[in-house]
Amino acid sequence: MRLSRFHLHTTKETPADAELVSHRLMLRAGMIRKLAAGLYTWSPLGLRVLRKVEAVVRQEMDRAGAIELQLPTIQPQDLWEETGRWEKFGAQLLKIRDRKEAGYCYSPTAEEAITDFARQELSSYKQLPVNFYQVQTKFRDEIRPRFGVMRAREFLMKDAYSFHASDADLAREYENMKAAYTRVFTRLGLQFRAVQADSGAIGGDASQEFHVLAESGEDALAFSTGSDYAANVEAAQAADPAPRPAASEALRKVETPVQKTCEDVAALLGIALQRTVKSVAVMGADGFVLALVRGDHMVNEIKLGKVQGLADYRPATEAEIAEHLGSEPGFLGPVVPRKAIRVVADREVAAMADFVVGANEAGFHIAGVNWGRDLPEADVVADIRNVMAGDRAADGGEIKLARGIEVGHVFQLGRKYSEAMKFTVLDENGKAAVPAMGCYGIGVSRIVAAAIEQNHDEAGIVWPVPMAPWTVAVCVINPKKDASVDAAAEALLSELIDAGLDAVLDDRGLRPGAMFADIELIGIPHRVVVSERGLAAGTFEYRSRSASEAESLDRARLMDKLRGN
Amino acid sequence: MRLSRFHLHTTKETPADAELVSHRLMLRAGMIRKLAAGLYTWSPLGLRVLRKVEAVVRQEMDRAGAIELQLPTIQPQDLWEETGRWEKFGAQLLKIRDRKEAGYCYSPTAEEAITDFARQELSSYKQLPVNFYQVQTKFRDEIRPRFGVMRAREFLMKDAYSFHASDADLAREYENMKAAYTRVFTRLGLQFRAVQADSGAIGGDASQEFHVLAESGEDALAFSTGSDYAANVEAAQAADPAPRPAASEALRKVETPVQKTCEDVAALLGIALQRTVKSVAVMGADGFVLALVRGDHMVNEIKLGKVQGLADYRPATEAEIAEHLGSEPGFLGPVVPRKAIRVVADREVAAMADFVVGANEAGFHIAGVNWGRDLPEADVVADIRNVMAGDRAADGGEIKLARGIEVGHVFQLGRKYSEAMKFTVLDENGKAAVPAMGCYGIGVSRIVAAAIEQNHDEAGIVWPVPMAPWTVAVCVINPKKDASVDAAAEALLSELIDAGLDAVLDDRGLRPGAMFADIELIGIPHRVVVSERGLAAGTFEYRSRSASEAESLDRARLMDKLRGN
Structure with a gap:
């Protein structure tokens, strides 16, 4: 890929309404552009990052045995009425009337639609367990959309739904999904924690959230120094208090x-x-x-x-x-x-x-x-209070607080939806049984913003390698002045691509300062400069995005360094 | 992939409202399930086919130099009012009010949204030409949705939009896109024709449609035996008539x-x-x-x-x-x-x-x-009449008629949208100039149905290899009876996958008749049967989906045959 044939459009201005650093940097890097409140176009640059996240999510869902399908984004009112959520979901549900005045909504989540699919498809316990997932656009009509794609109205979500003949099997799949989510966030190179959560409006029996840790996170998380215990402050519990002392003062x-x-x-x-x-x-x-x-x-x-x-x-x-x-x-x-x-x-x-x-x-x-x-x-x-830093935890440790951005959520739904929608299969004895359900969401587009909140500096984004739009940028100094420099850069690019690296050639002919500022702003992990002087000396200037200094490397050492990453 | 861990759900019944063979076969194969009128869930099987089509479209768009991005599906009324299409588009435009009563629509096409993106991003002729595309869910509120995904309300479309400094450059890109579309439909293994078309509601100067040829096609197409001339009957012209004879009769x-x-x-x-x-x-x-x-x-x-x-x-x-x-x-x-x-x-x-x-x-x-x-x-x-078969064409040939299913459309839009939306860039002389635009659509989900209309028989779908959910099905007879048969099938599967073939193992343990009927119904191009008897003789039973007879092949000949395809 040559940047001269790509559409890269960075800007210097920081929009006044962009409060979060990820929102500002995504706009400055030209990853997203606003179409309307809470509605963003993913530019070619932004889409490269989004697709990398999507691919990792898909691979780990496939590896975990989930099966991909695709539900419509527009779903009929009558299904949502079967579970009572047509009213209960509230104003975030974008309700629509079609040309025949029939009621629909833009799916904010898909328990109803998948249960409708399941009751058409599944009739026997022998078809269980099964875990269906999709990566699909969702819509929530936020009253105050803000923070760019962090809290957009239209967003990309991976949602999975599993069906089980027993609660024990649901608990098994729940652990399987937790392991898959752990692999997803680990592979993406993010610092994250799984925490106990309140099940909220989705309902159900047990749930855990996955949070990317970042100071700007909307959620407060509580950890114990005494064990792995971690919970959203919404749900976190401290130890039981000490017994009540005797009265010693007069009223x-x-x-x-x-x-x-x-x-x-x-x-x-x-x-x-x-x-x-x-x-x-x-x-x-x-x-x-x-x-x-x-x-x-x-x-x-x-x-x-x-x-x-x-x-x-x-x-x-x-x-x-x-x-x-x-x-x-x-x-x-x-x-x-x-x-x-x-x-x-x-x-x-x-x-x-x-x-x-x-x-x-x-x-x-x-x-x-x-x-x-x-x-x-x-x-x-x-227990009706929030835990505080310094509280004693039930495990004897001390409660510490941190802030996180919720990027994943796993639920044991139980039979809430399958019962409401009268979904049964025949069990081993030929009797109708209501399957237990789990659901498992990942905010694919939100991960992009959360990763930036966690990984940035004054110059811009510092992508973890697996999410970077490109892993290596080959920057050509004066490509038009000397064709041999451009040719050498092209040859290096080919070698990098052959080595399995996602490399890009910056042949736009910008001044070095402007070119380097762009490459730093958009967060490319590795920068290699090809110049007339370097070629004469047989070296390339290499700099890691996170390093403060560049170094001169010959071709062999450069390739070793890049391959090692 | 083992089918025992996939979700395959074929049915025997033909729904009464399924008029087209592709609709019937997609339902029987379990590729799609209806959620509501004109709204279909793509099952795991159906999605495999859809993704294969999508991948070919994406590869050829990338190869042609188009750059992928993603626009929101929900788009604001004010943009659509800039071009007058908020009213003009008619009842197919699904109009929506959000919680604040602001007007939006579900994008049926995206000229407005992309022109808004372009006017934020492009300010100089130096950034032209550029061709942006997306593969995105669209919605058209058809008054009578029918024929399954052939005329669904929600569907998957690849839409591309190009911007140019001159009409000549637009014409060049138009030819580039026509070549890309030709590669797409050729690679997918479809019989198709590019025909001259009326530009219809999208407007603009020149347009061509790509049709998959099928007797059930909604469109009548006219061809000339004298040249490459082909046009939708909507737009087709016959030769000028012979000069008027002299009057010879009395009134x-x-x-x-x-x-x-x-x-x-x-x-x-x-x-x-x-x-x-x-x-x-x-x-x-x-x-x-x-x-x-x-x-x-x-x-x-x-x-x-x-x-x-x-x-x-x-x-x-x-x-x-x-x-x-x-x-x-x-x-x-x-x-x-x-x-x-x-x-x-x-x-x-x-x-x-x-x-x-x-x-x-x-x-x-x-x-x-x-x-x-x-x-x-x-x-x-x-010229106000339809051409007829047998008419003389302008090139001296004879007009023949055929039927087709429109799966692609390329337009030279000219400046209709860029002018209405006041989009200008600075030209070489530093003056504001309105860019010319092209737009290029492919109905990704419709291609799946069109391919079936063109390729089916009494037993079911006959997929062209590039669109098949899997290329080879390895069918195991009695997998539970003899573990060595299952192991041999698994070994063959690995070998096929190593050879780059998209193979699947049918280890569901069905009777051979039911298993073969499923594999034929879902249209897998190559079937290999692994049985105790065959293993004893050192052979596999091979049958091509389009052949009437099976043949016994040893492992080497089998691999040669499958690799050759």
Whole structure:
């Protein structure tokens, strides 16, 4: 490939709306161009990277025994109604009416379509297990599409769906897919972690996410120093708290004229923030609920939502708070007659003694509060907080936090979809049985952006070799001045390609500075310069993208170096 | 690949709504499954074929110097309004409102999106010429989707768009693309013809279609025996007619009590049908028009629509006919005072003498009619008829007709889109110039169905080797009974794969009859049977899909035979 016959179009400007470095660099390198909000064209350069990721994903899915097929992107409303997701999926589902006013959607995921295919195709346990996958364009109508292809509306996804005669077989395939995903991200040269996750809207029994580690990641991840334990903060758990100490202080009302936050109250009273309790008022299915977490902790909305009656909870309004607690926000607390309210305490709070809460009276808190003595035990004790760095983990280690970009997700769906869609096969005894399902997604286009977040420097992208648009760039100085230089570069290019390297010739005739800046910006791992002077000396100038200095190498040493990588 | 680990699901039933043999066979072979009207899932088997076609298309586009990119499938309304196609494209354009009520469509073609990309990327004539292509899912909301993937709503298309500094350079690339398309269809092993075409809704200056020849084809194609001339009947032209003979008959009114068609009138009068003239009443932009073609000819709607004022013509109503001609349909003719009506005569009609037309009076025709003498010359003389088999071609040969399935189309668009979208580059003199454009489409998924229409027999599909899901099927008889037979088959499979053949092992353990029926139905070009008896004799049973008999071959002869193909 000669760059003079390719379309490379780098730019210097950084668009104002590009917040993430990957978005800026993809635009500057000319990998993507915006067509409309959340809709991007993959330029020839960008598509080369996307296809390399796609190829690795496909190879590892094939190796793992999954079978590729292709579902339509446009799917009928009636299928989505069978599972109730036509309504439940929410506004991200792009709904469409065709010329006959029939309802369709642009597939954001394909559990319904694949289960419909499976119930047409599979009738016997003998056809199980089977794992179907596709690499297909998806659409999610994000309310605020941003970050380029990281959170685009139209994106490329690999989605796989497996069907099983037993839960044990589903668990086996789940591990098989986890191993395949580990191979995918390892082969792509990315630093990643598999973490326990909440199953979210897809539903199901068990799930894990694969995250590319990057400081800019949207997700907070928790790891333990004591074992392999890793989980999305959404789902991460700390160790059980130590047993509750005995009460040692008397209950007392304290003046906190303008102190509404735990931080301010603790500072005023000269006590540790860990001695205070935060009261969060919400409305659940059964009415008003006060959720309690320690002053230095944050409520985890997903965990709180799993408490009985709080599946669809919302914050209480000031009027509801006044009605139930007779107070304004900022001074709330659980020391009230336990009539129309429920108290849900985090495990840590339930294990506290001598703590401080709001007095349900503007300008006052209560200190020295103790369970049992000053108020009844909580109605529910549960883990409803986010873990924090430094927490003790269940394995005895310490919790550390990092940030990640979710690029893969594996789920044990169980029978949620197969049951809703009445999909059965005949089992060994000739009886109808509902197959168990797993589903396994990889955000193919998002991987490209995530890799850049993890691998870049001031000059631009630093691709891992397996994702680079080309592995080696052969840069020709003054190709038009001296035909022999161009010929030597062409000969080197052929040799590199024969050696199995994905090499490109930069024969555009740019000044060296501009040419090198382009090659660095688009992140080519290896740069070789062919010049009149070098040819006279029998050497090539070689520089690795990650090295700070170039070196002069003769042809044999150059080839050894490039082949070794 | 072992079929026991693949998902093959053939069926015996022929669905009632499957009219075309390719639709029936694709369903029976389990290549596709219907998700909804005009929406098909490509099963693992079908996808193998689709990917083979896609790979050949991609290789030949790359070889021809086109550069691959990927546009979004969802495209914004405002772009389509720049060219006026948001309205003009009609109901086939699937229009969508997103969650913010902004207008989008699912791309049925991508002239707007690529021109928008080009105007962001290209600013100088030095960046021209360039030819961008993609292989991407498209959607056309057909009013009556049918024939399976032949006329599906969602389909896979390769679309390419080129940009040029001059018309001459566009013409050069047009020829380059025609050559690439010829290589594609030749490599795929299809019988095809390139024919001149009407440019239709895409617009532009010159266009050619590529048709796979098949009796079931929707398009009628005309060829000349005298040269390479070939055209879609929509666009095909016959030679100019011979000069008009002198008048020899007197004008006379003849009674035709119930004879309303030219055929009936000719029979009644005992004259050749070629002596009669058919009068077709239509309403154009300037009012009532009588279009005349010879009694044995058919009006070509596309050609008639190209006559000045008839771009959007429609048939005249009976009331309009009565108003202008004072007659009921069936007895119409051009011998009337030439006031509020225009007469458009086909070239052949303008060259006739002594002909028969309707008298504009129920029950009567007029014979011996002659131009100039009995009525003024026609207002317009043009080619407005379909060619017929046996017509003389312009090259002196004879016109023959055949039927075809359109699988490719190349257009010289000129500046229609670049002008409408205000796309300019700086030319050699530093002045803004509007680039010329070409566009080049291949219906990738349609090729699969077209190939089957052309290549099938009673037993099923007969794939050309380059499109077959596998080239060789190694069928094992009783694989579970004798492990050595399975091992021998596995060894043969490895040898075939090492020889570069795309081979598959049928180890499903079916009875030979059922297994062979499947392998024939799915159209595998070469079948090799491995059996206990054959192994004992040192032979394999070989049968070509197109042969009627099997033959026994030893390993060396078998490999020679398979390698030779």
